[in-house]
Amino acid sequence: MAQRAGLLVRRGGELAFLPASVARWLLPLPRLTKVPWDSAQMALVGGEVVAVLPLGEPSGELLLCELDGQAVALSGLSADRVGFWPASNTGVEVDGVAVPTLDLSEALKEFRSGRPSAPEGAP
Amino acid sequence: MIDPGSKPSPVSAVQAARLLAALEATKTAAAHANDEQREASAGLGRQRAELSAVQESVRNLVSRGRDLRNTLQVLRESVDRAKLSALNAGLEGARLGESVGKALVVMSDEQRNLLARALDALEEHGTLLAELERERERCVAGLSQLGDGARQTGAAFSRAEQQSQLTCAFLEQMRGDFSELFGADPEAARAMAETAAHVRTAATSLRDLTQRAPLGADALRELLSPLLALIPSQEEPRQ
Numbered sequence: 001m002a003q004r005a006g007l008l009v010r011r012g013g014e015l016a017f018l019p020a021s022v023a024r025w026l027l028p029l030p031r032l033t034k035v036p037w038d039s040a041q042m043a044l045v046g047g048e049v050v051a052v053l054p055l056g057e058p059s060g061e062l063l064l065c066e067l068d069g070q071a072v073a074l075s076g077l078s079a080d081r082v083g084f085w086p087a088s089n090t091g092v093e094v095d096g097v098a099v100p101t102l103d104l105s106e107a108l109k110e111f112r113s114g115r116p117s118a119p120e121g122a123p
Numbered sequence: 124m125i126d127p128g129s130k131p132s133p134v135s136a137v138q139a140a141r142l143l144a145a146l147e148a149t150k151t152a153a154a155h156a157n158d159e160q161r162e163a164s165a166g167l168g169r170q171r172a173e174l175s176a177v178q179e180s181v182r183n184l185v186s187r188g189r190d191l192r193n194t195l196q197v198l199r200e201s202v203d204r205a206k207l208s209a210l211n212a213g214l215e216g217a218r219l220g221e222s223v224g225k226a227l228v229v230m231s232d233e234q235r236n237l238l239a240r241a242l243d244a245l246e247e248h249g250t251l252l253a254e255l256e257r258e259r260e261r262c263v264a265g266l267s268q269l270g271d272g273a274r275q276t277g278a279a280f281s282r283a284e285q286q287s288q289l290t291c292a293f294l295e296q297m298r299g300d301f302s303e304l305f306g307a308d309p310e311a312a313r314a315m316a317e318t319a320a321h322v323r324t325a326a327t328s329l330r331d332l333t334q335r336a337p338l339g340a341d342a343l344r345e346l347l348s349p350l351l352a353l354i355p356s357q358e359e360p361r362q
Contacts, residue, residue: 003221005217005218005220005221005224005228006217007210007213007214007217020214020217020218021218023214024214025211025214026207026210026211026214027207028200028203028204028207060203061207079207079210081210081213081232081235082210082213082214082216082217082228082231082232082235083213083217083228083232084217084221084225084228
């Protein structure tokens with residue numbers, strides 16, 4: 001069975017898998033800045049401004065990912081462990097238990113659809 | 124109202140001697156009580172000073188506890204960061220692939236396990252420290268109550284000492300007044316009381332003698348009659 005390398009994270013108590021090709025770097029949660037008239041949050045990571053997707057309650061960690069060549073940071077996740085696990089239909093199998101891959105495209109879609117409309121007179 | 128110029132009667136002199144002796148004994152006892160109170164007050168002052176020193180030590184303990192908590196927080200943050208570093212090393216190993224990066228991933232996992240244990244230990248330390256702080260708070264409250272109690276006792280001692288001094292002064296005044304009324308020489312009054320006691324004994328003996336030898340007793344009564352007139356009537360021999 002094929003092995004998949006990646007990171008196991010906890011999101012609200014549930015385990016989820018992120019491939020090593022997506023999960024790039026873990027760092028302590030920096031100061032987050034809200035974008036005016038938008039629900040998006042930004043953080044300064046290594047001198048670069050990255051968008052932050054809140055996926056849960058702040059855990060004190062920020063996971064820097066790479067999606068379609070774009071850097072995006074995830075908050076509200078708690079990193080559990082790194083390793084190689086047998087691939088399954090939805091993700092990986094960890095100690096006989098299927099752990100689904102964290103669907104970031106879905107999270108991005110929710111993030112975009114949840115954006116509030118700009119108030120009148122806003123630039 | 125007793126006229127200070129009048130001479131005391133023999134009976135009143137006996138009573139005066141007794142009163143004077145009682146007065147002096149009371150005054151001596153009051154003076155001793157005053158000394159004891161002063162000594163107790165001084166002891167209490169020393170205890171209060173020691174209590175203040177203990178309170179200061181407990182205050183230092185509060186400050187040390189705060190330092191410990193801060194240090195614990197720094198340790199927790201450091202271990203958290205070390206855990207992230209271990210996970211990042213594991214991610215690098217995972218990206219390298221199983222054949223090359225497996226060792227790095229295993230090492231990273233081992234590090235993560237050790238750091239998780241360290242975090243658990245730090246949590247336990249935090250809990251113990253919180254328990255210590257609760258105990259310390261109880262100590263602070265107890266010491267505060269002790270301090271209040273010692274302050275109140277000290278104030279009570281001070282009031283008692285003042286009262287005792289007033290009693291001594293009052294007794295001294297009474298003694299002066301007494302001497303003025305019943306004669307300046309308390310020794311003479313005391314001697315008179317002793318003489319009265321002897322006369323009383325003689326009267327008792329005379330009563331016995333009357334029963335056994337009436338003639339001799341009559342002769343003696345004649346001799347002793349001036350003395351018998353000096354003692355109270357209830358002590359007179361029965362006829």
